[in-house]
Amino acid sequence: MATLLHQAGGTVPFRQFMDWALYHPEHGYYGSGRVRIGPQGDFATSPSLGPDFTTLLARQLIDLLRTLPDQSVRLSLVEVGPGEGDLAAELQTALAHLAPDLIERCELVLVERSPALRQRQRQRLAGLGGCPVRWCSIEELQASPVQGVVLAHELLDAFPVDRLVVHQGELQLQGVVLAEQDQLAWTSLSLPSPLEEDLKRSGIDLPPPGSDDGWATEWHVSLRRWFASLASAVSDGALLVIDYALEASRYYAARRADGTLMAYRNGMAGLDPLAHAGEQDLTAHLCIETLTAAAAQHDWQLRDQRRQGEALLALGLADHLHALQQLPATDLSQALRRREALLRLVDPAALGDFRWLLFSRGARAERFSFATAPDNAGSHPG
Missing domain, CATH: 3.40.50.12710 (Rossmann fold)
Known part of the structure; x- marks a missing residue:
């Protein structure tokens, strides 16, 4: 994953990172076939x-x-x-x-x-x-x-979803940056104009009243x-x-301060989404x-x-x-x-x-x- 980030200039929106981590034919969890489904795998399905x-x-x-x-x-x-x-x-x-x-x-x-x-x-x-x-x-x-x-x-x-985060009182785009020793870290990016207009047209109040600095959530740009x-x-x-799935009133509530993004690996949930890139499932x-x-x-x-x-x-x-x-x-x-x-x-x-x-x-x-x-x-x- 570090190689892909290097080639992209060191910083990408989270949506791009999630796409690589899941679907890249060589580095992706699904794309490369590393996915393991079942009670003895990374996660179980119905x-x-x-x-x-x-x-x-x-x-x-x-x-x-x-x-x-x-x-x-x-x-x-x-x-x-x-x-x-x-x-x-x-x-x-x-x-x-x-x-x-x-x-x-x-x-x-x-x-x-x-x-x-x-x-x-x-x-x-x-x-x-x-x-x-x-x-x-x-x-x-x-x-x-x-x-x-x-x-x-x-x-x-x-x-792949965009991650939105409140940074210094403003809604920004969450990105992934290549830090020292090729470690991955979060960063904040300005909202692209098309995404900003998309949020306004939705009629959903973002960020919700009462949300603190660091409040984060997801926006599903791939669905259309x-x-x-x-x-x-x-x-x-x-x-x-x-x-x-959740109703918007629950999804974008101030009390849901870290969104719904989850990482699954070896039957465990709630792991760091940036860790083990390409070796764990990511969902929202x-x-x-x-x-x-x-x-x-x-x-x-x-x-x-x-x-x-x-x-x-x-x-x-x-x-x-x-x-x-x-x-x-x-x-x-x-x-x-x-x-x-x-x-x-x-x-x-x-x-x-x-x-x-x-x-x-x-x-x-x-x-x-x-x-x-x-x-x-x-x-x-x-």
Whole structure:
């Protein structure tokens, strides 16, 4: 990372540093394939805790796919940022079990920018039956738009963000500077005019009243470009975003003095974001208002939102917990592991506080909605 900073003159905005630290093909955590996902890795995701999450999620995705009006054309289930490929592999199994009739007219499209991760995904999905699978870029989808459902699961929180900081009473841009002995340190930079205008147009009071010197937060400048590219890649369909997200009143509160930026490594959170550059994950929560505003600029309309705990309960999580009680005593250890995983998925202090945000675009975009009860959550099982 020091070499990149040297080449850039020694100082860059944090957003540039975060982009390098995560996505540089040689030095980046994702770009180089150093990422380790799972209970024994740097961080755990909902799918990495077991197959129950994917089975429940698949019911919602099936509902959305069946809602598309023209069932005579190929349907595409697009996962952007598939990571290790575990979720994609389990979706194949769940689709074959819950909706075998969709297999013949549905394809699984994986959008992955890292060659190293793409290879791991190919290995993970090798030999699995189910829908045809193809890998492509957003640009390739733009050249041949699809009709279907896009899944962005724990993706947008890893988009590079600008860091804003109050310095001597003024809002400034936070940067990263190469200090002595090639150590990385924080620095303050003047706000670029385009960013300053963007902040004014948002209508959000920044910095918030009562914020002290050193108050810092994040601004998601990459979202508009992403929604624009996705709008030209999907002619008709839905987008399901699953991520940590907060309302602007909570995100940009004076009491949230250090924003939401987090670093994860070896199962530990809250580490120094500038340490171990390229060897740890960096994330920042989403702001619901700025997310939906960026989406609306490109005809992605927010249809519904709920916390993950609510979404999974509507999809039948209670039935999964009840079924564990019917397992034989010889499967007790497995039942306990699955029960613990299911409870973590709905625990507000853990993964249950994830937000599910459903967007749609195209003809009759208002028809998409979340499942409302276990009875219809997995409709049309085939």
